Every structure is written in C-alpha cells, then in structure tokens.
Amino acid sequence: MGFRFVHAADLHLGSQFSGVGELDPDLRTRAVNSSMKALENLVEYCLESQVDFVLLAGDVFDSPAPYLRVQKHFVGQVEKLRTAGIEVFMVTGNHDANVFDSFVLPLPDNLHVFSSSQVECISRSYRGQSVTITGISYPQALVEDLSPLFPRPQQGSINIALLHCDIGGQDPGYSPVALADLEALGYHYWAIGHVHSQKQWQSSCLIQYPGILQGRHRAESGSKGFYVITADHGAILASEFVLGHDVVWQNLELDLSQAQKDQLFDKLAEAKEEARAQYPVGTMLELTLTGTSECYGELKKKGVIEDLLAELRQNEAQRADFVWVTELEDQTLPEIDWENLRAQGDFLSEVIGFIEQIEAGIGDIDDEVAAAGENIALSFGIDMDHSEILQKAKLLAVHLFQRGRQAK
C-alpha cells in the first residue's frame, strides 16, 4: 500500500451561518463552532487513519485577520497533527491572503505555508515514494491566473499541485484558470480550492474541488467534506470523499397538494425526520411548501407558520443530530384555477399579468418603488432576490383578492 493524504479546502474558519433568522441559544454555540468542529473532524480522521500528510487548498480562514480564538483553534489542531507526525501543506486563497501576518500565536513547525511571491516545490518521501508538492499562496485577495507559474513536474515523483483557483472562471480576480491548462501541466493531482461544492475532473490527471468543509447557508447545502487520496507506484490510485461537516444544510420542497389541513403538521414532521435520517449530524432545514392545497388558507392564518415552526423546533436544540427548521417558505396556492383566473381578465388577473410582465422583463418597476426596496437592501447590507419578491408579490395579490372573496 502506498501513501495517503487528505485534501481539503475552503474551511472558512471563523465565518458564521447566514440566512437563519432564529436559532436556539444552544444551537448558536454549535453554529459558531461548526467550521472549527469540521476541522476537528478532519484532524480526527487523519489521526485515526494515520494519513501521511494534509493539503489545504486556500480559504482556510474566512478572513485575513481571523479571530484570536480561531487562530488558537487552528494552531491547536495543527499541533495535534504535529504530535502524530503529520505535516500540513497549505496555500492561502482570496479570503485568507497573507493571513499569517495577522497571527499572534506561534505556528507549529509541521505547518508549511507556501510562499505568495513564488511557486515553491517541496519534496518529501512517503513510504518509500517520492512526492513533490508544488504550490503558491495568494499575495492579495485578487490575483490573475497563477497556473502559468507552475513548473514542469519532477521526474520520478508523484507531483501534486496545490492552488486556490477558479476553473473556467470569468471573474478576473480569483486566479481564473483553464482546465486544459492544468491538465497540460502534467501533474498527477491538482488539489484545488475555491468552489464551495464538490467537483472533479479526471483525465491524465485528477483535478478536484473538495468544496467547503462546512456549509454556512442554504446555498451550501448537502454533504460537505474532504478527499482522501491514495497513491502508489507513481500514480493516484483512489480518491474517497469523507464527510467532515458538523452541521448539514438541506433544502426540501414539500408538495402539500394531497395534504389535508389536519395533516399539515404531520407532513412537516415527517419531512423533518426524513431530513434527519439523511445525516447523523445536525441539520439546518429549509422547507418550501408548494402545491395547490387546501392547507393554503390555514397557512395564511396569522401565527400558524410561527406555531408550526415552534412545534417543529421543540426539543431539537439539545440533540446532536438536531434538525432545525430554518424557515417554512409558504408557496402554496389556493385551490383556484390559475389559468382561468388569468383568462378571466378581471382586476386580479390584470395585477398578476402586470407582475408577470415585470418578471418577464417587459415591464419596469417604478423608480420610487424600486428605490424603496433598494434602500432597505442597502441599509441592511442584504441581497434581495428580485424574482422571489415578485413571486411573493404575486402570491400576496392572490391572497388579498382571494381573502376579499372569501370574506363574502
């Protein structure tokens, strides 16, 4: 058996969950520590599986000046690896360029951070096999394509490239590289980082994004982890994806078309348990309720969604495999004939048609109205989803007119 190493990237240590409006105090600590726990999981794996070395492909820290606690934690974990004789090779990325300039704690000597001024080659021998790790760190947050700096691979050695880069990226700032260029360089393995989801390209060489180690919001949903690569006889033999996340994000759509009003909570609870069964770790679950359903009216009642949420969240915070329903996104429709409504040409259909025209980009939102939304977004530093707003506006209009009709 040859040697094995771990390849992780985008740990974003010190970054926080976002997009969650409510979180139990007990879970806040879990949330705050999740990225660090993910690192702990990785280190624990390394120690248990006795891997030979660890590669971290940039954006290990969320900020170039990480919090002291984050520094301490990182140093502590690397220290653990040091006691097991495991070296850590690391490049910085756009988030953590020159991060160690702001470190106030001394770094363990088993941590090798690649220079940001030039490409470095480090040769080692693992289990009788020569390994060359070539990499470069970001000198600042925005960099041009760094791949042309990489030298030809060393003969008689397994060549591993370590880089934070954006394959096929259009943004000029995050080392946009062409896949073909990387392949052409002739390395055995490209340990890259930047993209937050798992991606891989297998040709003459293996190029992999392990993705972020711990998801932080709904867009970073699903399994998160790192690769464990096995190499022998001068070739990469196997790549295994190992879960590292402490909390997993899941977005589920729940079609309530067939659901009756009194089944509502059971359906939701069922969905929650399904989500739990997926992963043995904690889960941040967003449930989107869809379908033309008789639950529509129920969900629209004041406080119903809040009550459902409260009930779904009960007794979750203390569980290791908690499922925290972050949001119940109600997109159910009343039992009306949508097409017919549109065809009717009445006021509501006019309003809906009006909004749909904006959605389709035919109509424009009044400056004052648009400005009101933008001002809010600006003052809160938030990014509103235009189509979501229009969708909501549409549903709201239906609801308003429907309510008027039901009142009758």
Place this chain on the structure above:
Amino acid sequence: MKLEQLKINGFGILNDLAIDFEPDLTVIYGLNGSGKSTLLNFLRSVLYGFYHRGSPRRYEPLRGGSHGGSIVISEGGQRYLLSRVGDRRSGGVLIIEDLQTGVSLPEEHVQRLIGGISQSLFETVYAFGLSELQQLKFIQDQDLSALLYSIGLGADISLADIYDSLDTAMDSIYKSRGSKPELNRIQALLVENSARIKAMSGITRQYQELTAEIEAKRHEAAKLRRVIEEKETELQRINIMLEVWPQWQKLLVAREKLQHLPELSLPENGLARLKALQGGLKAVEEKLYQAKAKLPVGTDQELETRVDINQLKLEFDALAVEFEQMKPQLDVAAERHREIQNDCAVITNEIAALEAQVSELGFDKASPDDLSVKKQWLEGLKTAYANPEAASRTIITIVQLVAVCGWLLIGVLFLFRRISEGVWLSIVIAALLLLLFGKEQLSRQKEAHQRAKRIDELAARLGIDSTDEIAVLEGRIAKAEELYKELEQQKRNLQHSQAKLAAGHQNLIEKQKQMDKVLGKLRELLKHCCLPEHFGISELRLVVDVLERLPEHRARHEEIKRELEEIYSSCRTSNHEEIARLYQIQTERRELMHDVENLEIVLRTTLGSQITQWEELLKSATKAELAREKGQLEAEIGRLTASLDELQEALGGLNAKREMLQHSQQLEELQLEQEMLRAKALNLATKWTSMKICRWAIEQVSRKYELERQPEVLKLASRYFAAITEGRYQRVYAPIGMQEVKIETADGEVLSPPQLSQGTVEQLYLAIRFALAVQIAREKVEIPLFADDILVNFDHFRLVNTVDLMKELSRQHQIILLTCHQRIADLFDSRHVRHLDETAAELD
C-alpha cells in the same frame, strides 16, 4: 352574446319553465314570490355553476324536475345550447352544444362565450338587484370609490381595504423614519451590534497589547523580585547581627574580663587535692593515735623505739603457737574432770531420792526384810477373807426355792379343786420346810465368827482397817520392790564413776604442769620487753599487732606531707585562703575562656566562616542603628512586596483576560447574531418589498382602469345619469388619486354620493353599470344586463326617463328587467313583457 331562450327543469320554486327573450328588451313581470330572483340566479348558475351544497343560493328544485336547465344564446352568428345539470361536483356540469353543427363543446368554451367575465364581475355589473344598489348608500365615500374600481375585482372586494391592510402590514414591518416597526428595530440592533463588533474586533490587537503588557509587567516583577531579594539579604544580615548581638556583647565583655585575669599554672585539682591531703593527714594521725590507744594499759609508749618488732613478732608467734596447742588440751582435761565430778554428784543425788521414796512408802530404806514379813501377813489376811463353801450354799438356796414353789403349786391346785385334804397337806409341808431351813442357817453363823477373829488380828498388824486397803498395800509393796532394785543399780554406778574421777584428776594435773611451762616463757618475753608481767598472751598479741602496723601509717603521713609541700610550692604559698583565691581566679578564667569559646562557636554557627568580616561589621555597628536599619528595610520590603503582589495580581488579571480573549466566542456569536438579524431583515425586507410591489401593481392596474377605461365609462355614465336626471347632474368623474366618484350638477356644484338622495345614488349606480356594461361590450363582450326591480325608488319622471334610456340602450345591448310592478311593466310594449305568474300558473 344574446340570450334567446331559457328552460328550467328544476331550480328553486321554478320547474319546467321556458321563457323566450327578445333580442333587445324583455320585461319579466311577476308578483312577489313568483321566482324572479330565482330566475336571475338560474342564469348565473348556468354560466358559472351551482353554488355549493348547503348554500341558500344553490336553489335545489323544490317542485320537482331535475336540478338545472338550459339557455340558448347567440354569439357571433352562432347559436349555442348551454345546459347546466346536477352532477357529483357541487357546481354541476355544463353541456355546450353548437346548435348549428350539433357539436358538443368542452365546458371551458363558456369562457369564450362570456368573454372571460368572472362571476364576481358578472354579479357586480350584469346581474344586480335593488339590494346591490341600496347597499351603496351605507358605504363611505372612499368605499364607494373603491367599489367603483372594484368593478372587475368582484362585488365585495374593496381596494381601499386591500390598500389598508397592505399599508398596515408594511408599516408594521418598516417605516423609513420609524423606530417601532420590526425592520427598524432590527436595523437599530444591527447598528448596535456593529458598534459592539467594532469595539471587539480589536481583539487580536488587544491580545498583542496584553501580551506586551504582560511581558513588561513580568519584567518589572522580576526586577522587583531581585530588589526584594537584595533587601532581604540585607535584612537577613541585620537580623543575624541583631540575633547575635547579645552573644556578641557577652563575648566582648568576656574578652575584656579575660584580659584582666592573670594566667596561672596551678596544679590540676590543687584545691581539691589540698583538701583531700589535709583530710588524709588527719586520718593518718588519727589512725596513729588510735593504734597507740589500743596498746594495753601499762605498755611502754616508747616500746617501738626499743624493740625489734620483727624479732618480737617471731618470738611471739612461736610462743603463741605453743600456747594455742597447749591451751585446748588443758581445757579438755579440766572439762573432763569437771564432767566426771558432775556425774558422781548426779548419781549420789539419785540414790538419795530413791531412798526417800522407799521411806515414803513406809518401808525401811535400809532393810529389805521388813518388806517380806509384811508380805506374808497380807497373804494370810487374803486367805481369811476368801469363802470355800460358797458354792454349796447356793445349791441349798436353790433347793429351798424349788420346795417353796412346789408347795405353792400344790396349794393353789388344791385350792382350786376344793380339796381340803390338800390344804392341809400343804400346811404340813410348809411346816417341814421351815424346820429344814432353820437348822442350816444356824451352822453357818458359827463358822463366820471364827474367821472374823483371825482377820482382825492380821489387820491390826498390818495397820489396815478395811478390806479395801489390802489392794493399796499390795500396790505399795510392788512399788517398793522395784525401787529396791533400782537403788541397787545406782549404787553400783556410783562406785564406777568415782573410779573415773580419780583418773581424770591425775590427767589434769599433768596438763597444768605443761601449761605452766609455756607461761613461763611468756613472762620471760614480757620481761625482755619491759612489759608488765601481768600481760597475757592476748595483750601481747595486741602490742605486737599495733607495733606491726605503725610504720605503715607513719609512711603515709610522710607522703601526704610531701604532697602538701608540692602544692604549696606550686602556689608559692602555704596559705590555704590564698590558694583558694588563686584557684578561684583560675576557675573564673577558665569559665570565661569557655564562654568565649562557646560564644565564638555560636557566632561562627550563625555567621559562618567569614566571622572576622562579621566582627568588623559588628564592631562598627550599634544596636540602635541596626534596629533602625531593620525597621527601614522591613518597611521597604513590605512596600516592595505589596507592589510585587499588586503586579502579580495585575498579571493574573491580564493573563486571565488574555486567556479569555483566546477563548472568547462572543465576537463570533455577535457575528452570528448579525447574520441572524440580516436573515430576518432579508425576510422582512423581501416581504415588505413584495407588498410594496404588490400595492404598486394594484395601483398601476387601477390607474390603468381609471385612465383607460374609467374615462369612457364615466363619460357614458355621465350621459346616462344626465339622461335619467333630465340634466340635473351633468357629470360623473373620478379624480385620479382621490379614489372616489364625484358628481357635478348642472350648476357646476360638485357632490359626493353621500350628498345625494337614495334614489339618486341608485340612479347614479345604475348609470355607472350601464356605462360599464356598454364599455365592456365595446372592448370585449356583450353580456345581457339583468336588473331585478331596480326602479322602485325612482320618481315618475326619472322612471320614465330610465325606461326610455333602457329602451334606447337595448337597441345595442340586451336588457332583461324583472319587476313585480304592473305600472312598470305597463311602461313597456307588451311584446316585450313576459308574465312569470302566467307561465308558472300555466305550468301548474
């Protein structure tokens, strides 16, 4: 679309009813309860479906027939049969048949026929009764206006309500200058948290500063500790000096004293020896005296000087041996002699005692013959006393007794047998017996008398009075015989001892002579030594012993004296007091030296090897100075220690703070909190913006209504309203943004609907409905107008005007008027009038 015919199978109270409609105007006349409103609802139900089950407007058939019915309509040159029949679904099912082709069309086709006019629009604009009109008078201006715009919304939807609820909801979320709405509160929290985060984000710098501060403080503390150590060393030095101060002072005094004491080399233990020697001297002298005193009285005191003690001793010893040999022999001989003498005396005494005993017994001590005489006498006496016939006498007595008894027996026998001869015989026998016994007794008395005479004679000789004394005498004789025997033995013993006495005496004399010889030698020796002649061997032994021991004592005496002289010469004085004083000095000096030595040891122990340096220090110091210095040092050390403690405490605090900083997740929690707030904000903002957009969209659509439709509608409405009111009200309009209808009179006065009378408001709304229907017909589709007894509140002129208007309108728009008033029905050509009662009655 024009309605041609209606057929009801069963709908409410109506069943099996058919009505044909005029293409322009049809008046359906019927009394109350004849089913006019039911008819109206039937039309609506055919087009839009039955109301749900349980609704009063569902009109389940009450008089038979299956639920529903059909209408025939023409539209765009085509004719259709629309049949609504009951079905599983509450709305029933609509069957559309193209009457030309006979083709069945899908249910959805009805939408095309009615131009997509919704049920609510249909109910608002096309099918209305008095209640819809009258209802208006209770509605506020703005509601009236909203109702106007809601034409197309459905009858009961109020835009004003919608705006209201939207505005309320939006305001509860966000107000641009508010503080209470949720989003504003979140904004405030975000700002507040940002400030906190900013304040805390210097945590790393703070850590570095803390680290630097800790280093500086540690350095300071180390420096301080060194100073304290120095001071403590100094204090220790002073403490040591103070500690040894008493010893030091003693040492100084001792040394001083020592200087003043001469150093003497007196003999070791001189004084004690002096005392001992003096004691010894006395003892020896005493012994000499005692020895001399022991000499027996009369001994020459100068004897020792004159005789050779050794020669004397030799001579004496020889003499003593002789004497010692002789003396026991002499003593033994004397003793033997004395013993024999004693034996003789004892035997003599014994003999005397025996003789005395014999005499006492009444016998002659000197003659044993006396004894034998008396013995013979006694034998005679004893014989006399003894009786040789004693046995025969007994037999006689027995015979006598038997004879008496025999006699008595015979006597008794005879007595009993009354034999007188017998009695007599007895008496004879008795007499014979008495004779026999008497003779016997007489011979016996004579014999006794002779024997008594002999006894008395012998007794007198022996000196006894009674027979009892015979035994006593016999005992005395036996005893005396024994004594005689012993007396003989003792006399023989005495003769033997007297012989031995004579031999012993001879031996004694022999020994005495030899002793005298020895004593003679003693006397010669005494004479030679000029000792008194009466001295015996023991006295001489005493003298010899004393003389023998005297030289020893004398020698000891000399020795002691010599030793004393030695001491005296060493002390250069023989004065004992002086010597004692000298020794006192020597002792004192020694003690001082010892003290000095001890003190030096103590000091060395305390001060260590560098004692000389210490002595220099001690010499240059005074106690007061040291005490003062000590006080100062202690105060200083106390002060410094306090500062150090303070520093340490500060360090502890800083370390704890630094530790806390390392582990503080407060900042991250705040960041998370911010993210949570932002998520909430995003949610709310999205909601708010969607409301804003929704509201805006509604506004836009209603404006479009206002701009694009309302003017035409209002123009038509103005014309119709003026026609009904004979020009009293010239114009109906809706100012943009005011959301209300205004009416302008011929005088140019602008009124709001509430300012109009009830009838006038009804006329206004009727005019607006006509206008809307006409306008919608122009734009989209013509739907027949169904008006249910709407003219009842109109005065005669306006009624006529309205009827004229309807006649005019009906030329282009089919109108169906339902009424229960004959006078209204009479206003129309009978061609246009259908009698519902009749129809119903006919069917009945």
